[in-house]
Amino acid sequence: MKGRRDDEEDAATGGDWKSRDSGPVPLPPARRRSRVGITTGTQNRAAIGEGIQAARTPTALTLADVAHECSQLVRQGSSPGPLDEEALLELYLARMGAVLGGRRLVVRISRPGGRVDLVRSTAPLAPERRERQSVTADALRAAGLDDDDAMLAGFGVTDEYRWDFDAASHGFDVALVDGGRLLGVLGVEYHPGVEVPVDDRPLVQIFGAQLSVALGRARIGEEASYLSGYLASLLEDANVPLLVIDRSRRVQVVSRAFLELLGRRRSEVMHADLAELVAPRSRAPLMQGVLHGIREGELTHVDLTLLPPEAEPRDATLDLVSILGPGDQVEALLGIVRDVTALRRLEEQIVQAEKLATLGQLAAGVVHELNNPLTSISVYAERLHDKAQSDPDADPNDVERLGRIVQAAERILRFTGDLITYARPATEAPRALSAAEVVEQALVFCEHVVRDSGAEVEQVFDASRPQVLGVRGQLHQVFINLITNACHAMPQGQGELRLSVEAKNRAVVIRVRDNGPGIPQGQRDAIFEPFFSTKGEGKGTGLGLSIVRNIVQQHGGAIEVESESGRGTTFSVILPAAD
Ligand SMILES: Nc1ncnc2c1ncn2[C@@H]1O[C@H](COP(=O)(O)OP(=O)(O)OP(=O)(O)O)[C@@H](O)[C@H]1O
Ligand SMILES: [Mg+2]
Known part of the structure; x- marks a missing residue:
């Protein structure tokens, strides 16, 4: 009578088989849902129902029955696509439950890392039994494994089979092994009062072996898909x-x-x-x-x-x-x-740079040749101009013409000087210099231009007189260019030129500020390019700022420009401080 009650209990849980018996499975809901779709389809529900019916009397199976069932399982397990471990286990358990009538089955699966957290059974398990993870020494030995293999998979080893279901009369377990690894344990228990069929264990073992191979394959499939996902993300x-x-x-x-x-x-x-x-x-x-x-x-x-x-x-x-x-x-x-x-763009830039370098060398050679006769022209013209100026009989037109020759010669000399500086690599070693002193000296060289512009000059120098590491002649050139540009930009007679030196962290910031018209936003990068000038034919060569930037960079510094239309421009030269 008691056995009958148990059967009824099994039957009553049949409709709810999965939810009552599922162990805790830490999977995202989306994946879980898709598995449920496969494993609790009408086909499997029917198989579970059949199993529950058959559970009243254990069937004596023949080898042929087992072979037939196994081939059915293989077919189901691999179509439409390979299933994951959980889905496979549920499929196998449902069919085994249907075929192995009169037996209650429980499977525990060990995940990589020795965690046994996938437990499925054909009848409800008490919660404390679900947590029990053991395998008998007999089952281990039959599979050719030892206690260490069990431990690695997260199973304890016992001598006696430990019951999972209430009121069983007889039971044993089968180790699920693939590739020498313990994947899990299948427990089989019989209803009380039933006669255990002869040779039942070897037949159940065949199911176990079949399940092991399928699980092993699913695991390889999962690992492969993980690996290919990993590779794809790399x-x-x-x-x-x-x-x-x-x-x-x-x-x-x-x-x-x-x-x-x-x-x-x-x-x-x-x-x-x-x-x-x-x-x-x-x-x-x-x-x-x-x-x-x-x-x-x-x-x-x-x-x-x-x-x-x-x-x-x-x-x-x-x-x-x-x-x-x-x-x-x-x-x-x-x-x-x-x-x-x-x-291709990079290659073009290289070709362009090479062309410019060749041009620079060529120009430097030509300029060198021109310099001596030019100096003579400049010096003699100046002398003649002075003489004519002090001669009351001289024709004023001639005096003016001589003055123009002097100016033109000076301009050519300045240009040739710039070109040579541009082409020649600096050889002089840098030394510690007072930034304020360098700026003051540069201003002296620019006296002429400043005076012509009629600008007022304000000098604001840091009281600590910070020093920079630099080549004096080159730094003069930097500030001569900046001061000259400022003077050219400012309105005649209304210019305000401000020169400042400020120590900042481990750098010295030297600013040249004017109240000129400013530099249009779109030109702020172009002004540093060689030959960019807005000063018109014969007035500016456009080399000044490119020389300035070269020198500043050679000194390990940087140059920044801020400009506001109609209000003026500030060039900031930032040089590393000498300490
Ligand atoms: N302080 C400034 N205010 C307004 N525009 C400026 C200022 N400084 C430079 N510029 C602009 O940048 C251009 C390039 O200056 P850069 O000193 O390189 O050449 P340039 O002064 O034209 O010729 P040069 O080779 O004789 O110096 C100038 O033509 C001018 O348009
Ligand atoms: Mg200039």
Whole structure:
């Protein structure tokens, strides 16, 4: 009678089998739901129902029955796709419960790391029994394992079989082993008062072996999918334009750098045909390249034009390397992309820089040759001009003409001097200099220009007289250029020039401020380029600020410009302090 009551109890829990018996499974809800969809479908529910019916009398199975069931399980377990461990376990348990009538089954699975947290049974388990994780020494030995293997998997070892269900008459366990690893333990118990079929243990062991292989396979599948996800995320984060396409050119993996080059979002590119992401004229070569890569499995090179939706077309090269599948056939292609447009731009810059360097050398040579005759012209012209000025009989027109010759010669001399400075590398060693002194000296050299402009000069020097490490002659040039530019910019007779020196942290900031018209925002980078000048033909060469920037950088410093339209400009030269 008691046995009958137990059966009824099992039957009553049948409809709720999964929720009552499921052990704690730490999985995200979305994954759980999908598993439930597979394992509690009508088919499995029917199997569970059958099992509960059959539980009234244990069936004596033949080897042929077991073989048939196993092949059914294999078929179910691998279609439509491989199942994960939990889904597989539920499927197997449902079918085993149906076939092995009269027996109650419990399976405990050990996860990698020795955590036993997946427990499923065909009848309810008391909570304290669910937590029990043990395997008998007999079961271990039958599987060719020892106590250490059990410990590694998180199981304790007992001599006697320990009951999981109430009122069982007989029971044993089977170790689930794959590849020499203990994956879990299957416990089998019989209803009270039933006659245990002869040779039952070996038949249940066959189910156990079958379940072990399936679990092992699912685990490899899970590990492989984890690994491929890990690899994909590595590739995606790579700072190199990379992608993986399948045999039909669909993008499977794409790196962030390649998305930037394409000017598109990941969602637009993933699973898209690569041919649709390139310019129409590149499609045919791309298709041929992909085909060649797949057929020959060789490194294939393709020249492409990419069409970022909101930028200029970009030329790129794509090197395709084949990724082989298990049968040595090409399964996918890894593409390494190189931005040729950026490369070409760099090459152009190098050519331009080389041209400028050659021009600089050439100019320096010419200037050197010109300097001596020019100095004579300048000196003699000045002398003649002085003489004419003091001669009351001299023609005033001639005096003025001589004055112009003097000015023109001076301008040419200044220009040639600038060119030589620009081309010549500095050789003098830097030394500690008072920044204020350098600025004062530069101002003396500029007396002429300052006077011509009629500007007022204010000097604000830090009382600590901070020192900088520099080459005096070069620093003079920096401030002569800045002061001259300021004087040229300020309105005649209304200029206010302010020179300041300030110690700041481990640097010295020297500012040249004027109240001129300011520099338009769009020109603030260009003014430092050689030959950029707004001063008109014959007045400015546009070399001044580029020399200034070169010298400041050679001194390990920086130059900044702030300017407000109509209110003036401040150039700040920041030099490392000498200490
Ligand atoms: N303080 C300033 N205020 C307004 N514009 C300035 C100032 N300093 C420089 N500029 C602008 O920057 C341009 C470049 O200056 P840079 O000193 O390099 O050449 P330049 O003065 O024109 O010629 P030069 O080679 O004779 O110095 C100037 O032509 C001018 O337009
Ligand atoms: Mg200048």
